[in-house]
Amino acid sequence: MQINNTNTEVSRILKVGQKARKLQAETMKPFLMLHRGVNAVVNIDLNSVVNQFDFNTEDFQVYPGTAGKDKLRSAIADEYFLGKANPENLLITPGGISGLDITIQNLTTKTIALPHFFWGSYAQLANLRKVKVNTYPSLQSLIKYPHKYTNQLVVICDPGNPLGEKQPDEDIYNAIGRLEQENINVLVDSPYRRIFTDTKDDFHARLLEYSNVIIVDSFSKSVGLSGQRIGFLYAKDELFIKEAKQRLLYATNGVNAFAQELIYALLTTTEGKQAVTDFKKKTASNIAKNIDFLINNNLLSTEFYKNSKPLGIFACINKSEDELLKNNISSVSMSYFTLETEKYKNHSRICVSVPHEDFVKYMNLMV
Ligand SMILES: Cc1ncc(COP(=O)(O)O)c(C=O)c1O
Incomplete structure (x- = not known):
């Protein structure tokens, strides 16, 4: 072959x-x-949640729709974005990795700028999609020299993988703001943050202020459900979401309905x-x-x-x-x-x- x-x-x-x-x-x-x-x-402990499910329904047995279930997208808008995100700008993905791959495919950018110490799979994904890898030394360097990353997609992962390091949130916002002034897109992929925060956290809501941000998130780490293969993708840019939705449609036909019902129940029910x-x-x-x-x-x-x-x-x-x-x-x-x-x-x-x-x-x- x-x-x-x-x-x-x-x-x-x-x-x-x-x-x-x-x-x-x-x-x-x-x-x-x-x-x-x-x-x-x-x-x-999922038992108390799953006990309430009626599996013999369309909710569990029929295609869930490409973008993801409306009720789940609304719940994510409420729980992660303090109700300030438009659910239409959110897509349910089969884990964070799919959101990353779709983002790399969707943008015309041919170079991805990773933190000095980065999760190796970013580089492998870039290779798969024929995108070059660059690195930046620190958030401070993004703030001082944003123009160095012109025509690149800058990735911010915080707390990081592999170091588990937490940088001050203000530095993250400053870096994104400086890159926005230079028309440079930023991919915020921080699946570890939510383990340490809850719905009161305004991080995602603050990111809505920037037009250059794409957010990839996952339920693999924050609720320990890597086996369910579910996460979400957010972008303010409507064309980005429209194209991303088509990629999701032809790669997946929508994310497993059970996983979506499960996450919906975890986000919204008392149990x-x-x-x-x-x-x-x-x-x-x-x-x-x-x-x-x-x-x-x-x-x-x-x-x-x-x-x-x-x-x-x-x-x-x-x-x-x-x-x-x-x-x-x-x-x-x-x-x-x-x-x-x-x-x-x-x-x-x-x-x-x-x-x-x-x-x-x-x-x-x-x-
Ligand atoms: C930094 C980072 N982003 C994204 C992912 C993707 O996780 P998943 O596809 O399970 O959501 C991982 C998994 O290890 C990760 O470490």
């Missing part, structure tokens, strides 16, 4: 996982799996809201304790957090992937998250969203 080969690679995260699981089977010793980007402190609150509370408190443990035991790579605070769900540890693996901990080398692959190989990204007791048990071996 004549294949349109893009040489896009399998994520390093998947490869590390395969290696750790193989070692686990061979040595018959359990590993602490910290290479993944999932919340693993607790599961969200759903309680389940989300409990999940976030336990998750955030274990993450905070794990980060404190790293700090108190000099394991955090502090040089990466000079203008920011480590918040989670990831943190960077000053040990190599191999050192950690020898101690039955899977992680991902920082070389995977930067264009300077050699420079940071003695540091690794770990997921800190695991039960504190397990974390301490394994990490004590590294102290």
Whole structure:
């Protein structure tokens, strides 16, 4: 067959996982799996929510519509945007990754500007769609030299992946405002933020002030439902949404109706809201304790957090992937998250969203 080969690679995260699981089977010793980007402190308790569903209805059994269910788009407008977003500018996507891919395809921009340390899949997606990758050193550099990113799509991810760093919100707004003055588009992809915030957070609503912003968000991290493959995409630009909707139609025919009903119930019912609150509370408190443990035991790579605070769900540890693996901990080398692959190989990204007791048990071996 004549294949349109893009040489896009399998994520390093998947490869590390395969290696750790193989070692686990061979040595018959359990590993602490910290290479993944999932919340693993607790599961969200869905039983009370699902018990109320009537599955024998069109709501569950028939095409949900390309843009997503109207009631879910309205609920997202209310819950994330303080009721200020027009639901017509929102699309339900099968996870954040689909929103990212649609955005890259939709814009004519041929270069994407990523943070200095970036999630490797951004670069792989760019490669798949034949878009070049550039990086920017910091939000401050976007504020000072926005024109350097002319004709590029700037990506902001906060708290970040791989560092889990939280930058001041005002810096984010300033950077977006400066880029808007230069007609530069910004993709805000911050799926980790909502674990630590709730409906009172005005971040999404504040972003509505800028015409150059595209928002990609996901329920994979904020409510721990990566298995349901659901997220959303927002843009003020009507043509952007119209084209994005066509891409969604021909790639998906709409997002799984069950996932949409589930998220709708989590956002709007008393039981759903309680389940989300409990999940976030336990998750955030274990993450905070794990980060404190790293700090108190000099394991955090502090040089990466000079203008920011480590918040989670990831943190960077000053040990190599191999050192950690020898101690039955899977992680991902920082070389995977930067264009300077050699420079940071003695540091690794770990997921800190695991039960504190397990974390301490394994990490004590590294102290
Ligand atoms: C920064 C970032 N954006 C987007 C995603 C996409 O997640 P999903 O497609 O599960 O929503 C991830 C997943 O790891 C991520 O880390």
